[in-house]
Amino acid sequence: MSIPTSSPRRTKEATVAQAAASPRRRRLGVASVTLMIIAASAPLTVLAGGVTTTFAVTGLLGVPLSFLILGAILTVFAVGYAAMSRHVTNAGAFYAYVSQGISRPAGVGASLTALMSYNLMQVGIYGIFGFTVSSFISERFGVDVPWWAPILVCIAVVAALGVNRVDLSAKVLGALVALEFLVVIVYDVASFAVAPEGLTAAPLAPSSLFVPGIGAVLSFGVAAFMGFESAAIYGEEAKEPHRTIPRATYTAVGIIAVFYAVSSWAMAVGTGPSQLFDAAGKQGPDLVFSFLGAHVGQIAADVAQVLFITSLFAALVSFHNAVARYFFSLGRERVLPGWLEATSHHGAPKAGSLVQTGIAVLVTAGFAIAGNGSELGPLYPVLTMFTWLTNAGAMGLVLLMAIVSVAVIGFFRRRPALRASAWTAVIAPALGAVALAVVFCLIVANFDVLLGLTEPSALSWVLPAIVVVPGLLGILWALRLRRTDAALYARIGHGEEGRAHHLGDEED
Template identity: 60%
Template sequence: MIIAASAPLTVVAGGVTSNYAVTGLPGIPLSFVVLGAVLLLFTVGYSAMSQHVHNAGAFYAYIARGLGKPAGVGAAWVALVAYNAMQIGIYGMFGFALSSLITGLTGAEPAWWLCALIAWVVVAVLGVNKVDLSAKVLGALVALEFLVVIIYDLIAVAAAPEGISAASLAPSGLFTAGVGAALAFSIAAFMGFESGAIYNEEVKDPRTTARRATFIAIVIIACFYAFSAWAMSVGEGDSRVIARSTELGPDLIFAFLAERVPAWAVDLSSLLFVTSLLAALVAFHNVVARYFFALGREGVLPAALATTSRRTQAPVVGSLTQSAIAVVVLAVFAVAGNGSEAGPLFPVVTLFTWLTNMGAFGLVLLMALTSFAVVGYLGRHGADYGTWTRLIAPTAAGIALAALFGIIVANFDVLIGLEESSILGWLLPVIVLAPGLLGMVWALGLRRRRPDVYAGIGYGGDAPEPAGAPGGVQGAAAPPRS
């Protein structure tokens, strides 16, 4: 589920080429190594805390237990906006990709929004079923994605028109003007890595499964994307990869393969690009549904959101709520895009670009806050952990992620494709951040109006820690749910 959210084929075909094209830096492969190291630092404390706090609203619960309940509710509302934005934005790329595939195979030209609705139906059906059904479907799709990218990588390295070189891994190719935008682009490739802890209440061994899965996923993602970005540079030639990425964009790897493999293999790769997007849609949908469930169960949002299916135990109302939000936003963009000058690219340059960058913006902020929450929580409950786990690793990760958040803010206009300053450059970040402030106000209102609900914030139905602790975060760690 973690790697499905990362969408390997989508990142390599779309994310890596866009990074080369927009930043003009040859050091994109190294950016994945650097970010992988930062996220491994983050995971040291995050996974340690996951052994004590088992809650479907992971960031929400961790921040509530480490930094206080108002901060936790604010984080939850930011998470809902960010994950919804990430998930719904992907519908834009899916609609464009499937429409283009159908046009290429049949000559028909279905509207992007109609293709997006096909995915919406599939995601809605999988979302109300057990998570293991989604995992089985996504497992097969992700395996095929990896196979396509690995084949591309091997052919690219074998082609090597300028010879095999490590120039794209040199620090001088990354740490120069534009490094901020490069890191901001690349961090989006990791989004979803933190979702392992969200399933802690559904796995057989909540103390070890999510922890191991998160570490393994980060290593795989960082190494795989770094190698693939390097292979792309070698396959096109270090001197040509930026120009080719600018010229062809996401079609670069398919154009490369078209010159070297049978046509049916290229068509299959294009189909798997579409299923890669579908896998990411399902993964992020499940995350949003579980956040709704966690907040409904604790009374922070309407209790109906905590309703689960008797047959599948899936958070059915949370799932349906996410589906309803998605179809409304799709309808708005479908109407807005009618007759747009962007033509077929409208859902890519607006819905996909705007919303996925909003999502990455919010999630990096949440990761930074979670790092500091880990320091607060383990400082009180982590007597069994050493200084590295309790303090050094999460603090270093928090500082690095806070710096990355600042970089994203500074480069947001570039990330959403604006050539000059625009209202969107500040409006989209505000849409993500404003709910955080409203959530904190809401939590303070609950403390006054419904102290029983306030006491349970971040505990997922477990017994709250002793009353009187500042922010409700002192005392013994809550036991795992049975």
């Protein structure tokens, strides 16, 4: 479909598009994008928080194997996803992919689900960040600080980075992630060296995972990968997006899968399989820090605790960047208010960053007010804000990846001139869609367990609805736009390409 470009409005948008694509904005290479992805998964947070919780809640030893299986599933998903990224460069990755691969209404629905999911992940992490920092200050300095106070300070710092140069964020995250990896590697080596019950491969055996409860393990594990799919979000700021984004995606998935599998295996060996579940349930994140203090030295334990905080901070920055770019993309195409496409003089999505900051402040304030005097005590922000929001966000992102897999098939089917192989255009995306749909169903089936509930409650329905309902409303909104503004509707999901005739595009 041909898009008119002669009006003053279109001329202004074309100028914005040219600025967005200028070399000045294209600062990110493979290493930078990979670090942004890995930072979102927060290596030390996954080990100290996620892995210990998984062992404690599920009582299954096969957690290391689950990371390898999930890594294989996401690698298959990444085949079509990365191939499509070579042809679609858009800061609202899921939004653009679904729009061009399935339909524009589906794309708008996916965009709002993605926007909600990333916000839930980002804001939810603030809950454990506030608890961890306030506890650290209390233990080290004897000063009681309310959990929400460190969050407000952190929100301000993240906001400052969000409107600054994106490569500055990448450099900050790179330094923090490098230190995290170093600490976790030290922990892994020490664990295999101590091995109180000897070195065992039982955590990698299928019999340790493929038993009742596997759904809960996969549900916890998939959250550790969340953020790997965000590579395409940085396509408009990558130096060579057609090469940078696919390479960064594959690199990140491989590193995350292997690193977490080895580290969770080290935890099982270092603690001792017979003692693991009880120790993880009683100590939680302190399982890692106490082990380092006992076998490496207290300085190492203290450094690890500080890096646990910076690990959370790195994840917050990464998810903040993802949310800001979705706002920018939707504002640019007028699916959401146009002022959301405003950028700073550094080229960062300023308006989207500020809106995400406002959301974080409001949600934090709401939980702080609701939790005043809660019987949950200091753990309130962890057991509510962190647990509820991040699990709902992870569920939404898994659903979106399954839908994107279907979109990849549709995209290449509509564009035979691209000459993609059957493996890339059909087989891998189909396998990815089925596998991710299975993981999504397992998350839904185990959602009560993920929320720490012993029986279904209103939360079991409300939290999934927060992710799904915006998607349905987005579909209805797009259908309305098709009737009321045909030109705007035609541009949905096509970013800068929507201003010219799009290869093989057809009205949907």
